[in-house]
Amino acid sequence: MLEQYRRIKRDHQGEVLFFRLGDFYEMFAEDAVEISALLNLTLTSRNGQPMCGIPYHAARSYIARLLKYGKKIAVCEQVSEPGKGKGIVDRKVVEVITPGTTVDEDYLDKGNPNYLCALASGAKGLSFAYIDLSTGEFRATSFPFDGAAERIRQELERLQAKEMLVQESLLEEYPAVAAAVSERPSLVINRWADWLFDPQRSREGLEKQFGTASLKGFGFEDHDTEILAAGALLDYLDGTARSLLPHVRTLIRYGEEEFVGIDESSQRNLELIRNLRDGDVRFSLLETMDETKTAMGRRLLKQRLLHPLRDLALIARRLDMVETFYRDQGRLSALRDLLAKTPDLQRLCSRLAMDKAHGKDMVAVKNSLLSFEAVETLTGDLSLAFENTAGSLLDAGASGKLSSIRDLLEKGLCDDPSILLSEGNLIRDGYNRTLDDLKTLRDNGRGLLEQYLEEERAATGISTLKIRYNRLIGYFFEVTKMHLSKVPSHFIRRQGVAGGERYTTDRLASLESEINGASDKIVELEKNLFLELREAAKALIPELTAAAARLSELDVAQSLARAATVRLWVRPGVDGENRTAITEGRHPVVEAHLPRGEFIPNDVLLDGGGISFALITGPNMAGKSTYLRQAALITIMAQCGSFVPAKEAHIGLTDRIYCRVGASDNLARGESTFLVEMNETAHILHTATSRSLVIMDEVGRGTGTSDGLSIAWAVSEELLETIGCRTLFATHYHELSLISHPRMANRSMEVLERNGEIVFLRRLIEGAAAESYGLHVASLAGIPDPVLRRAQRIMDRLREKEQSLHEELFLQEKTAPQNPSAAVVPEELERILEDIRSLNPDRMTPLEALNRIHTWKSLVKGYTSKYRTHSKNDPPDLFESQV
Structure with missing residues (x-):
């Protein structure tokens, strides 16, 4: 058996081998040592061989824990029955479960996608593709070698991929790319040999998957770089999922020109989907916007939030759908109630397509279709332009097919079926006559025996005749000695006992066989009937996928309508002008966590043809960072197709958004706080365009005053003169307010000084701030009074020195x-x-x-x-x- 284990293990290096032995999955050697420590299992040994095991019926919970640790599991099952003289039981790996390929509900986060991605080097640049096997989403792109590391960081931050295939030579030839990939400790990296990334092999694999003669119908030419990584993903899935993927029906090309570019640091600094403190969704923009009722709606909302659009027509369509429900609160409430009862049809489709759907999954499919029909009835009279192609093309014929399969599942499935095919309890009574007869035989077997007993009593005249049962001889007639003379000829003697004799008959043996075999026949017949139902549903994967897409879009639209209603958001105007005009804008996240009415709104006025650069000065705690972030968040919300927190908002289409806010080091990259700041600043200056929105806070504060001021001054001039983008630039360098430029405005956060007390009004006003009030903030933080008094004396001396230096400079200039x-x-x-x-x-x-x-x-x-x-x-x- 160990030889068999080693042979199978050789083909699954790097994977934990779950080796089936009876009712347990056993692990041996290095797997046993590692996994016993991770899962807190008892490590034993036999003949010096380390081993540990888990019960097969509890394997799912253990596998889920291992996936969170980034492990891959090869499930090795017994594929032949043990028997005397047959030798060792045959075993083979039936499934490889990895963090990026699992579709089981127990192993997935319901509200988040589960992406597997691939990166390869092509002739014209890097090929990048990703897939969510649990939903069938499949996309590919390419980008040049220049700046590839930053683009990879942006994609991985956006996708939060669980697993990645990387061409081995790429990691050697491009150290910056290798560093970008290796920085994510939660990402499982598979180094693949170069020969596995073959253009022809990739193209042929994609054509086979989609059943086409070429990929031109999907917008790809035979030698496009994107195909390289996409084909490798399918090749990898062929070796792990070990099943066809009929729900993966298309490959979508995407590029930077479709979406607003938001680099890795900006995604984090803006806290779009997780906060900076502990990485949780709380206090993020996603939490504030999320009023979804389904898991598939929440995944789509998250995707849209990370992919703001540049397409004005598509943005308008999204806003129209949100406004439709916003203006019909009764329908909105009814839709929310229906969606709350809707299972995750997207992921059900993937399990159905891969033949992994069990009884409860099929009941969930039925319930999804019930909800879908009710939603269609509720919204059927509305003019809704669905974005997803599958959802928009769902016609009356497809709806009829879905109704038919829903009726079939309703008629055929139990209300609470087993998740195992070997237990029965799958098919509803009345669905199949043979099955009903078998169930009657099983459930009423004793009654049939009693009926037969009465018949024999009447025929033989033996009033004391009894039917009894034991495990050795089964069912038998028992006749006392007094009545042995009455035993008929068709009674067959089985056994003599002290008080009489035991007999059987052909009919009794037949009844016994039928009763005992009924349970086995029921299990087998229910299994076959269930598989027929599953195949019937599987044939409608395209229609089911379209219904799921439609429900997802409706859920996102109602979610944004609900958030707009609760949080008093308004519909923004979005057009092609290079201008941002927000009246009484509010930070959506900060406002959501304050008592209603406490947040102080502010205007944002930036015009690419006029005042495009606003220098924001003012003390700490006055609200500069909040003001900067809210401008970026409102822009992102608008271009996602959401209402925004403002009295009125006009958003000119933005191509990129940069957020250079906050300061932290990056020890993993060997970068100090100031180096991180300069890296981010350099990235902005190299890639921003006149259509970009840049928010920068405290540029240059991580170094000496002279150095920092000089850098901040020069960066401001570059943004004003060369790039000309819409910019909010917050600083404590009040000297920057001396910059004179027709495109620049000085603005500050208003502070009220009264009787020695400082009140932060959190309101933006025209003009530069006169003070930073750092000592006041230090006092609020609890700095001891002696330290504050000493700091005040030092500051007074420094100001006197600075003033005398200025006077000296002016005197020199005059003479x-x-x-x-x-x-x-x-x-x-x-x-x-x-x-x-x-x-x-x-x-x-x-x-x-x-x-x-x-x-x-x-x-x-x-x-x-x-x-x-x-x-x-x-x-x-x-x-x-x-x-």
């Missing part, structure tokens, strides 16, 4: 030779600087401020005309810097 090519502050500009020093912005009216600005503008204009002729040989940038 320097009047050479326009030198860094001189002429009289006109010095007047402006003196005027600025004397200002008290808190006591100025808006009209006074405007008048002062007009005065400065006249002075600058005069300076320009005075000195421009003397600087005609200077480089333009030098002259402009002087101005």
Whole structure:
């Protein structure tokens, strides 16, 4: 037996081999040592061979735990019956269960997809594909080698894939890509040899799967890079699932141009689907938007949240569907009640397609169809444009087929069937006449014996005749000595006893055989009838998949309508203008966790053709980070097709969203906090376009003041001058407010200072902040008073030194030779600087401020005309810097 074990184990290296021995799955050698420790099992040994085991009927719970540990399990079953003289029982691996290929409900997170992905190197770039075997979703893309590592991080963060196939040479040739893959400890990585990523083999595998002569119908040419990884996934599934995949019916190409680009760090910083603190869904945007009633609806909502659209027509269709239910609250409530009773039809379809659906699964399919019909009746008069092709093409003929299979399942299945095919209790009474007769025989066997006994008593005249049973000879007639003379000739003697004799008859033997065999026949017949029902349902996989897609879209639409109703969201206007105008916008997550009415709303005004850059200053705790994030979240919500938390919102289509907020190191990559900050900043400057939305907070704070200020200043100028994107730039470097640019506005979080106390009003106002109030925040945090007093004295000294340094610099400039090519502050500009020093912005009216600005503008204009002729040989940038 151990030789058999070793032979099978050689073909399943890297997998835990569950070796069936009677009522147990046993593990040996290194598997036993490792798994006994992981699962807290008793480790034993026989002849020095380590071993441990689990009961086969409890295997599911153990397998679920191993999958969470990232293990792959090969299930080795007995495939022949043990018998005397037959030698060792035949065994073979019937299934390989891995984190990315399982479809069993016990091993899956109901509300999250379960992705398996693949990465390969093609002639023109990297090939990337992913599949969720539990739903049949199958997509592929490609991207160039340049910037591949960041793109891989973005995809893996978005998908949260459980398992990945990677071309082995790719990990050697592209260390940055290898690092991006290996950084995710929960990802099971399979290194595959290069020869397994063969373009022709991949294409042929895909054509076989879809039953087509080519892939042109799916939008692919024979040599497209995307095919490489997609074909490898099917090859891998062929060796693990070991069954056909009829529910995988299409391969969808996707690219960055379809969705808003949100890189890995931005996804995390914005806390779209999990919070930064502990990675839980609580305090995330997903939690705030999620009012879904089905698992398949929640998965679709999550997918949409991570894939905001760039297609205006599709965004409008989604918003239309949400508004339809938002404006019909009675129908919305009824739809929510129906969806709450709807099982996960998507994943039921996958188990049905792979012949893994048991009795309870089939009852769930029936219940799903009951819900679907009720939902169709409720929404049938609405003009709803479904996005999913399968769901939108569900016609009356398909609906009729679904009704027929629902009736068949209703008629054929028990209300609470067994999940095993070997126990019976699957088929409803009245469905099959033969089965009913067998059940009658099994359940009424004693009554048939009593009836036969009465017949023999009457025929023989033996009033004391009895039918008895023992395990040795089965059923028999017992006749006392007094009546032996009355025994008829058809009685066959079986046994003599002290008080008489025991007999049988041909009919009694026949009844006994029928009664004893009825249970076995019932189990076998119920199994066959159940498989017929399952095959009938399996033939309608396309229609069932379409119904599931339709229910999913309806669930997402009602969820967003419900969230808009409860949280007072409004429909945004989304168009192609390069402009963001949000009136009284609110942070959806923060507001959801505050008492109603406590959140202070703020406007966001950014125009790619006008003021596109807003510099936000103000103290800590004043709400700068919340303000920045809410602008990005509202944009994402709008382009997902959701209502948004605002009084009014106009969102110009955005191609990418960047969130450079917060500071943390990345020890896994060997990067300090400041290096992480600079990496993220560099990525923004290299990839942002004029259609992007950039939010940046505290750029340059991770290094020295001079370095940090210089970097922040230069980054601001690059975003203003070169990229020209919509930008919210929060900083404590008040010096940045001196940047003068027609596309830049200075704004700040309002603070009220009263009797020495600071009140954060959390309201955005025009103009730069005068203070950071860091010592006040430190006091709130509980810093001891002596430390605060010392900090105040140091700050006063530093300010005096800074002021004297400025005065010294201005004095040097005034006494320097009047050479326009030198860094001189002429009289006109010095007047402006003196005027600025004397200002008290808190006591100025808006009209006074405007008048002062007009005065400065006249002075600058005069300076320009005075000195421009003397600087005609200077480089333009030098002259402009002087101005």
